[in-house]
Amino acid sequence: MLHIFCPHCGELRSEEEFHASGQAHIPRPLDPNACTDKEWGDYMFFRDNPRGLHHELWNHVAGCRQFFNATRNTVTYEILETYLIGTQPQFTEQAASVAPTATREQGEKV
């Protein structure tokens, strides 16, 4: 069971308190009516689905009811960071090769 740092509550919480809401950073096209069916289909249905770092949207449903983003490795399930909506991740696929693996969970009180 995942242990997720809620950036609003400032604590690690059990996965049971959260709801996963899919890939993050998929902005709704500003002018949907200008989209072709293909572009609209891409927006609605097509996803990166990577093996590796995934930026995804979570909702702390049982806690503060806020959405936030997480960068998670879809193979090891390690969560490298959680961050606020509207901000960008520090860990990305490009930077991953140089970024050290997080040795300590975000928010872990030690």
Next chain:
Amino acid sequence: MSQTHRLPNGGRVDRNKVLTFTFNGQQYKGYEGDSLAAALLANGVDIIGRSFKYSRPRGIYAAGAEEPNAVLQIGATEATQIPNVRATQQALYQGLVATSTNGWPNVNTDMMGILGKVGGKLMPPGFYYKTFMYPKSFWMTYEKYIRKAAGLGRSPTQNDPDTYDNMNHHCDVLIVGAGPAGLAAALAAARSGARVIVADEQEEFGGSLLDSRESLDGKPAMEWVAKAIAELKGLPDVKLLPRATVNGYHDHNFLTIHERLTDHLGDRAPIGQVRQRLHRVRAKRVVLATGACERPLVYGNNDVPGNMLAGAVSTYVRRYGVAPGKKLLLSTNNDHAYRVALDWLDAGQNVVAVADARSNPRGALVEEARAKGIRILTGSAVIEARGTKRVTGARVAAIDLKTHSVTSPGEWLECDLVATSGGYSPVVHLASHLGGKPTWREDILGFVPGEAPQKRVCVGGINGVYGLGDSLADGFEGGVRAASEAGFKAVEGVLPKALNQLQEATVALFHVPHEKGTARAPKQFVDLQNDVTAAAIELATREGFESVEHVKRYTALGFGTDQGKLGNVNGLAIAARSLNVTIPQMGTTMFRPNYTPVTFGAIAGRHCGHIFEPVRYTALQAWHVKQGAEFEDVGQWKRPWYFPRNGEDLHAAVKRECQAVRDSVGILDASTLGKIDIQGPDAREFLNRIYTNAWTKLDVGKARYGLMCKEDGMVFDDGVTACLADNHFVMTTTTGGAARVLQWLEIYQQTEWPELKVYFTSVTDHYATLTLSGPNSRKLLSEVTDIDLDREAFPFMTWKEGLVAGVPARVFRISFTGELSYEVNIQADYAMGVLEKIVEAGKKYNLTPYGTETMHVLRAEKGFIIVGQDTDGSMTPDDLNMGWCVGRTKPFSWLGWRGMNREDCVRDQRKQLVGLKPVNPTQWLPEGAQLVFDPKQTIPMTMVGHVTSSYAHNSLGYSFAMGVVKGGLKRIGERVFSPQADGSVIEAEIVSSVFFDPKGDRQNI
């Protein structure tokens, strides 16, 4: 004679407490402190079961979790049956009733054994894939017999009388295993002030020290254990869990512990006690001190009762004071196993010989054995054992490890116990649960934990650290490390002194060769529980199975309840040799939870029966019950379905309720509808974006119906939203959709349009909603309210505030029945009082409570949809003939607009919602029934739609339905047909979906 094999003294059993138990109908005696296996051995019971495939007699083989054979049925009553209990892990209690799981008529004379002997040859691995295919129709019959023969114990057939629960923990350090390394780690971690949990699967802490010959600080090792436990118990944040197996190591350091609270007391928990508890632990650091498990050697007839794991012999002698035989022959490839011979000798028993696969062993224990005159045959191994129901002898011969061959005819030695040790396998199970591949270490001939995303420290045997002194040091150091990684400062500690003895390396021997070759030699078992032999593994590789997973799956190696604890490494070694690769090249299979099996009830905890899931009730539930309502599950809610009177059935009650609403007035508890308070200057704009229709011009005091679509343009919820003030709205949603809609609003506000200033708050529970519906609703309501209900003053689709039955209320004049209706919203605390007053006042109007079924009928008569019943996530507003609710010119491209304009969504001939009127007015179209234009076509038929709602008992006097039909809106007046399961066909006319009061006059009166 009682306890024939009990030694005159020794062991940790309490000889003053004699316990009586039954095995296969016969009564025996044992002592408190015995395991069931120990007690059976004490009584000289050799055969405890029959093997699963060949029905060979089997005896107790091990002393712990790795036991493959002694898997018994326990339980004195039907309801308390427990299948597949390992006798080695079951504490003896007074009155214990155990039986074997296989064997007919009994385990000693098993008829299936004869079949096994004859048929055994016909049952190589995978034989069932190669046969039972013809004739085709016979498989189900074959299968019935295969199923009967398979399986071990049986499930009870009555409900479990016991309770179970879960408990959540958080700790800094969880220590798995309370042997020397685990206890040392626990002391180190606990002294630092960390929150520590120590869990161990055995009845008491101590691990290998429970039967060790070794001393600490010159005293018996168990004295140190007692001291350590006492110290740990004295610390405030330390939890000690004996009889508690850590079974699963899940992601992010979440582990589960299965604690058996009362299994040592009986098959049923004492009154008021929980039988088993599943602990859910989040640990900052985990110390794995799970030790190592002895491997047997694989030789001919190694399954005959009297063959036993070497270490198990020591356990029975030293811990339980039981000698599982008289004359011991030990076959080993390592030093450590020599302690068995020494223990045996100390117990006054006869050691026939030790066969050591090494050519010139010189370790300390070897020398001690030599000095005590034990005969040691070097460069040799037990090739095969003899005996049917008990070992009577074994042949020891010289072997060549390089060529894997027997180099001398050897010698038959008379013995009744063959103890075998093929080295030690670190218990890497938990360390591998997250997919970490264990790594092979040639120096210890075992797999140690590999890399894994686990925040853990491995100590002691699991690391291949076997010496007692080393193990303690490794444990202590690991405990310090774990605590410091969890943020605690380590405290110095002094470790007890252990005697460091010279130990020589183990030699690689897994499968003992036989002159006849593996295929023709007496059966050499690798996995005793699944009857997998060395020959089977070789055959699998011969047939082309090269991957370890293939071999495992083809032979069933490791698929038993012991999950191959004894056999996996040996099987791997045999496969590797026959494929001419090394063991690490062969790799290992995956380890998955559980380490040992866990009771379903313990996992389920208290979440069963009436608290399986929450039941939601409205504030009026007690009244509904009093009225005799029948209830319907809607999401988590229980809603009154109908209110039968005088033994009415559903149809009669609904007909009466419908009529009452149409003729006079009815009352419905609508409190379950979702209600969301919306405030903020951008609330209106938000509604514009989220609903399909326009909200710009809705004045304060008015209410409007709206549809919500997903981005794909498909309807997913609906409801009425009212404007309470310029920046203030209250939205209603469907009962089942309430939470989903709130989430939907939040996700768009928080992630897509954070610039819109608007807040959403659920008020579903705050308000109770009473709907008065029917021509007399105005009259009735006027008697209990100060609100001016005049038609002009309070028109349709508006709301007013005022007192109802003395309670401040918001009253909405909206209608789901097509009748004059008022929805009264009051703070839920006061709902019952208001209801009672309305009911009192309503007597003279025959005020009739109605349930969801009547509500459904009445709305269907009006053609109003129910999202989720008339829609299925694939329907646009136009499909529902609700184009009037689509704001085609709204400036912002609202949710769903783009989606509903995709190519397939705007094509002709989509399925559209229409009314359906059976040609025979008494015929009922089943809800869900498929429709065709041509009922005479052959199967597969071309289906053109289906019935979504259908009501034979209503206020109209004839059966009617709603449904979707391909191009239906242009086919009004045409016929459709519904072929039924019984061969009949129901014919219906396609009509408008509004059956009643098409102009809507009645709701406007």
Next chain:
Amino acid sequence: MQRYSGFGLFKHSLSHHENWQKMWRTPTPKKVYDVVIVGGGGHGLATAYYLAKEHGITNVAVVEKGWLGGGNTARNTTIVRSNYLWDESAHLYEHAMKLWEGLSQDLNYNVMFSQRGVYNLCHTLQDIRDSERRVSANRLNGVDGELLDGKQVADEIPYLDCSKNTRYPIIGATVQRRGGVARHDAVAWGFARAADALGVDLIQQTEVLGFRKENGVCIGVETSKGFIGAKRVGVVTAGNSGHMARQAGFRLPVESHPLQALVSEPIKPIIDSVIMSNAVHGYISQSDKGDLVIGAGIDGWVGYGQRGSYPVIEHTIQAIVEMFPVLSRVRMNRQWGGIVDTTPDACPIISKTPVPNLFFNCGWGTGGFKATPGSGNVFAASLAKGEMHPLAAPFSIDRFYNGALIDEHGAAAVAH
């Protein structure tokens, strides 16, 4: 191919089973094949088999990065049924069902297809409506199905708690009596052996690293053992489809989620059919070995770790104990996870792709095993002709653009 039979078994027993042939060869890859199938699971092996058997195309390689049948084929709960709601899926799965019914004989390999019946329980009035809709559609599509009332359910399924005291009382069920279970490994091995016998090269331990294109057209695959040329390439890599698509330069409407399952210890027969419940959320059957085979839903996030979260296991077992309280004392032996490629409409993608000569068969979500022979059969036909088989055509990627989705969420709400 060495023919299997009871007599053969007897004959081999006389020579101590020392003379059994290999079930398949271990060939060295050729330079070029008519068709390369990427992925040696059940669907890929079935595709190769039907290419050879029904279309005479034997110059075929199946390239597998691990071991044959080692992905979801080895990890599923083996349920076979065809009672899907929509015409398109019902026809596809029924095509598979008909092949299942003769598969052991066709392959000369006993896949232990056991038509013991699959029950879907109804707990709410809407369940009844949805069930009637599905059964009615099945019947008119030529798929067997019955709707039972609560009493019939209680009579047919011993030990199922059909009392009113449960949280969601059972008020009915649908049953497809031709549905059942099969032995998952045997399906892969049977297809592999039969395909190999027809000349198909099964190349294990070889990972496809990319697709080579010439003028935008796929001409073969780059593998860990070098380039293998192909006139057409079919990708059937459940749990890896999104990743393979990225190698080919496009995205799919697919997300890969963990799907967990578990088994009890083996016990004597107690569950004689397959029973599933959407509302209580779990399903159960019993294997011939005696294990109770249990599963439920997917984990809610993308995951390639072949494992999921513990609460899913908890909820599943709670559901089973709620349905069958007598099983409370039975013990869970082992749990595991597969990776399922889910699509937005819970239906597969069997399709051409933006890359000519590269075909994908993926997105089976939780329903792949039951389709194995049918999927392979229509995919083989599509690869052979270069045009999608009529049963496969509705499952094109295009539907995610034009909106012609085939929404089977109802039929697959509990993953199976």
Next chain:
Amino acid sequence: MTTANVYQQRPDSGVKAESSLHHTNLASLTGKGRKNAGVIVREKKLLGHLTLRGDAKDPAFAEGVHKALGLELPVALSLVAKGDTSLQWMGPDEWLLIVPGGQEYAVEQALRAALVGLHISVVNVSGGQQLLELSGPNVRNVLMKSTSYDVHPDNFPVGKAIGTVFAKSQLVIRHTGEDTWELLIRRSFSDYWWLWLQDAAAEYGLSVEA
């Protein structure tokens, strides 16, 4: 123009009011449980509950709240109280204000007056939720059976309040005294919570206090 519709929702005294556990008739169970029960339950019912939303980062908002209530805005996961009034952080822009029953209307008006011109929301939710106080030596065990949140005092000191999963639903737990905790329960789930607590506390003994 009015930005919000606010009205006195509570009737004059004399009208019957029922808490969400009314049907369980807790009053009749008072004093009937085991002596020295490990868990004591007490309803704190019919209080005024207001959900307050606003921008925590806007000093004007914090000042306005202080002006109206005399309370500082609590920071994440905390609770401030004065007399019978408490203000709890529920989320980065959400607080729960609990006041003595009947005061909620006046307090809402005071808040709105103090926060006029700001984008805020105040919603009366008094009818939809109530507090259930648990006290006694075994409360922590019952909580540990029910939630995966860490209720050890090191992590959950007095004054902390969190929203979490509890059994098969969600609620707010408030730690109000060494052995005293409060559960904020939703009306429609109350019956479930009551059944759950009785079951979870059975082995420690449960008693009801008025």
